[in-house]
Amino acid sequence: MKNLWSEREAAKAKDKLDLLVYRSRLIGSEPELCVWGGGNTSTKTSQLDHLGRMRRVLLIKGSGSDLKSSVRRDYPPVALDDLLETFKRERMSDDEMVDFVSRCLLDPKAPRPSIEVLLHAFVDYPDIDHTHADAILSITNTPNGRRHAREIYGEELLWVPYVKPGFTLAKWVGEAYRKNPHVKGVILEKHGLITWGPDARTSYSRTIEMVTRAERHLARARKRKHWSAPLYKALPAAERRAWLLRFLPVVRREVSANQKVVLHHESGSEVMDFAGAKDTVRISQKGPATPDHMLRTRRVPLYVKVAARGGAGQLTEASFSRQIAAYAEAHKRYFLKYRHLLPGGTAQMLDPFPKVILVPGVGMITTGSDLKNARIVAEIYEHSIAIMKNASALERYESLSEKLAFEMDYWPLELYKLSLAPPEAELSRRIGLVTGAARGIGKASALCLAKAGAHVFLADIHFKGACEAACEINEVVKAKRAFALEMDVTRPASVAGAFEEVVTALGGLDFLVSNAGWAHVSSIENLKDEDWERSMAVNARGHFLAAREAVRIMKRQKLGGAIVFIASKNVPAPGRDFGAYSAAKAAQTQLARILAIENGEAGIRVNVINPDGVFEDSGLWETIGPERAKSHGIDPAKLKDYYKDRNLMKTPVRAWDVAEAVLFLISGRSAKTTGCILPVDGGLREAFPR
Ligand code: ZN
Numbered sequence: 001m002k003n004l005w006s007e008r009e010a011a012k013a014k015d016k017l018d019l020l021v022y023r024s025r026l027i028g029s030e031p032e033l034c035v036w037g038g039g040n041t042s043t044k045t046s047q048l049d050h051l052g053r054m055r056r057v058l059l060i061k062g063s064g065s066d067l068k069s070s071v072r073r074d075y076p077p078v079a080l081d082d083l084l085e086t087f088k089r090e091r092m093s094d095d096e097m098v099d100f101v102s103r104c105l106l107d108p109k110a111p112r113p114s115i116e117v118l119l120h121a122f123v124d125y126p127d128i129d130h131t132h133a134d135a136i137l138s139i140t141n142t143p144n145g146r147r148h149a150r151e152i153y154g155e156e157l158l159w160v161p162y163v164k165p166g167f168t169l170a171k172w173v174g175e176a177y178r179k180n181p182h183v184k185g186v187i188l189e190k191h192g193l194i195t196w197g198p199d200a201r202t203s204y205s206r207t208i209e210m211v212t213r214a215e216r217h218l219a220r221a222r223k224r225k226h227w228s229a230p231l232y233k234a235l236p237a238a239e240r241r242a243w244l245l246r247f248l249p250v251v252r253r254e255v256s257a258n259q260k261v262v263l264h265h266e267s268g269s270e271v272m273d274f275a276g277a278k279d280t281v282r283i284s285q286k287g288p289a290t291p292d293h294m295l296r297t298r299r300v301p302l303y304v305k306v307a308a309r310g311g312a313g314q315l316t317e318a319s320f321s322r323q324i325a326a327y328a329e330a331h332k333r334y335f336l337k338y339r340h341l342l343p344g345g346t347a348q349m350l351d352p353f354p355k356v357i358l359v360p361g362v363g364m365i366t367t368g369s370d371l372k373n374a375r376i377v378a379e380i381y382e383h384s385i386a387i388m389k390n391a392s393a394l395e396r397y398e399s400l401s402e403k404l405a406f407e408m409d410y411w412p413l414e415l416y417k418l419s420l421a422p423p424e425a426e427l428s429r430r431i432g433l434v435t436g437a438a439r440g441i442g443k444a445s446a447l448c449l450a451k452a453g454a455h456v457f458l459a460d461i462h463f464k465g466a467c468e469a470a471c472e473i474n475e476v477v478k479a480k481r482a483f484a485l486e487m488d489v490t491r492p493a494s495v496a497g498a499f500e501e502v503v504t505a506l507g508g509l510d511f512l513v514s515n516a517g518w519a520h521v522s523s524i525e526n527l528k529d530e531d532w533e534r535s536m537a538v539n540a541r542g543h544f545l546a547a548r549e550a551v552r553i554m555k556r557q558k559l560g561g562a563i564v565f566i567a568s569k570n571v572p573a574p575g576r577d578f579g580a581y582s583a584a585k586a587a588q589t590q591l592a593r594i595l596a597i598e599n600g601e602a603g604i605r606v607n608v609i610n611p612d613g614v615f616e617d618s619g620l621w622e623t624i625g626p627e628r629a630k631s632h633g634i635d636p637a638k639l640k641d642y643y644k645d646r647n648l649m650k651t652p653v654r655a656w657d658v659a660e661a662v663l664f665l666i667s668g669r670s671a672k673t674t675g676c677i678l679p680v681d682g683g684l685r686e687a688f689p690r
Contacts, residue, residue, distance in 0.1 A: 028067025040114040062111030064420040076110030083121035092167035122174025125196035127203035132192040135214035138390030228279035232360035249557035252508040255353040260429035263507025264374035267363035287399030289387040291408035301356035328352040338406040425453025436516030438465030444655035459487035489542030512550040521627035539584030560603030573687040577631040596675035605674035612681035648683030
């Protein structure tokens with residue numbers, strides 16, 4: 001492992017906190033040292049308290065923040081001498097410890113310090129780094145981990161047997177350090193590595209050095225012994241895609257029984273190799289590589305059993321569903337068996353469904369409240385895989401017993417990290433597609449839905465425009481939840497292909513905003529065949545094709561759904577020279593009603609919005625505006641005013657007004673509304689739905 005320390009960068013630090021942030025980011029930038037949110041670092045210094053007294057303080061990473069992106073405020077100052085008072089104690093409960101530490105904070109509003117705060121206090125060295133490095137865990141998670149560690153490090157590192165983090169672990173490490181003050185750090189069995197030093201650089205460099213030595217030892221072991229023989233071949237790419245299209249909506253349904261999740265699929269060579277190996281069925285069920293991984297991956301993954309012949313290709317939906325249900329049942333039994341270990345025995349059972357699903361020949365499916373979280377789970381489990389393989393090469397992979405794992409799995413102090421996530425938005429966990437989303441009403445709707453927390457695919461015949469719109473939205477919502485797709489709504493293959501992208505990317509579909517439209521101005525006697533056909537193709541067939549795909553996915557997924565058609569005020573109140581447009585929009589409206597009738601029982605709601613002319617950012621009005629003015633017998637420059645003045649409220653209709661109506665009809669706020677037409681037109685008497 002490369003030592004990334006740069007004296008030039010370090011020299012920019014204006015105080016010890018800056019240097020701590022610099023060092024922590026170096027550690028966080030190396031995924032083989034610590035996974036998202038894992039690890040902690042500290043430095044000891046002096047600082048004035050609220051009464052102007054100079055105090056010795058420990059600056060330590062706050063619980064739940066991520067080293068890689070950490071900033072100064074992520075390191076609360078804690079009164080070191082107060083913390084050291086606890087070293088005299090024989091025991092201290094978790095609640096006592098949390099309460100005590102919170103009273104030692106110099107700033108009461110600072111984040112809660114890492115649960116390993118006492119450990120950092122009990123070792124006198126000024127700088128301490130704690131990581132859950134893959135290479136170290138590959139050594140500690142074997143039956144003879146202690147012997148291997150001694151072989152590699154001799155007397156340089158101390159071995160500390162496994163105990164749950166908290167006061168006892170801190171006390172053990174503190175006592176071991178006092179007996180051997182010259183060691184460079186400790187190895188925590190089935191947990192990780194701690195290094196320390198007289199300064200930031202030494203502590204960091206020792207972490208890198210110790211991990212590198214472990215890596216070399218493992219490389220030699222891998223040469224001697226190969227990882228388990230492959231049992232299942234990877235499905236060819238086309239078959240794998242077909243498999244995902246068929247099964248992901250089923251998986252999403254089964255694992256969303258308590259709350260909806262989005263799915264992520266990984267098929268990198270290491271993952272495929274692991275999922276298809278003979279020993280994986282056994283090794284993957286042993287338990288977590290470190291408690292730190294378990295917080296997000298849960299104790300064990302679901303390993304999907306497939307037929308020896310034919311592999312995943314022969315799997316049936318019923319068998320897959322049964323295996324997911326059996327996993328959840330097993331979790332329930334595990335919870336009931338060990339629940340008495342929890343303080344007060346009052347804890348709620350966590351979501352019992354798997355976070356990681358291994359499918360031989362297909363790869364790994366992970367679940368999360370959003371794509372970012374599903375990806376974090378995948379990333380973490382990839383490190384678990386590396387550890388399991390390395391430990392198997394060295395000797396044999398071992399993990400915590402089921403009971404010890406449960407203690408960490410349901411440990412309130414560890415679960416606290418998850419509670420720091422921002423509150424979920426109204427449409428979080430939802431996946432949808434908006435057609436004609438590069439501009440105008442489509443783009444505004446996509447933004448409105450993404451702001452409400454949804455994952456939104458922006459489909460448009462103008463792919464570049466859709467990409468730009470998706471980028472803009474991601475910048476506004478400060479997350480990657482908008483995605484661009486190329487889609488010609490008049491072509492069945494293009495429509496089906498776009499929906500396939502949605503399913504393979506996130507596992508399913510919750511809503512469709514069918515918006516793409518095309519307008520043409522002409523009296524019927526002068527209307528050309530091709531213009532009539534074009535209007536019917538975009539404004540009627542396009543909605544049919546998109547809705548058909550959406551309903552097919554939603555019905556397989558069995559989680560209900562919402563579809564909104566953007567029709568027009570012209571349906572109830574047609575205008576002259578607008579026959580091709582109005583007739584096609586009327587067909588679209590009737591189509592929506594039939595969809596509502598046919599799919600109500602499946603919980604799929606279908607509603608229609610009738611906007612009046614929206615001018616802003618509209619490709620449609622740029623082309624037909626002058627001609628519509630002519631039909632109305634007015635000056636084209638006055639067209640906007642004409643539309644504004646003709647409604648009861650004398651107000652222009654904007655894309656955002658329509659987007660708000662879309663949000664209402666997609667969200668649970670309209671849970672009992674289907675087959676409905678909602679005008680967004682400022683009030684037009686002749687267009688009142690009746
Ligand atoms: Zn740890």
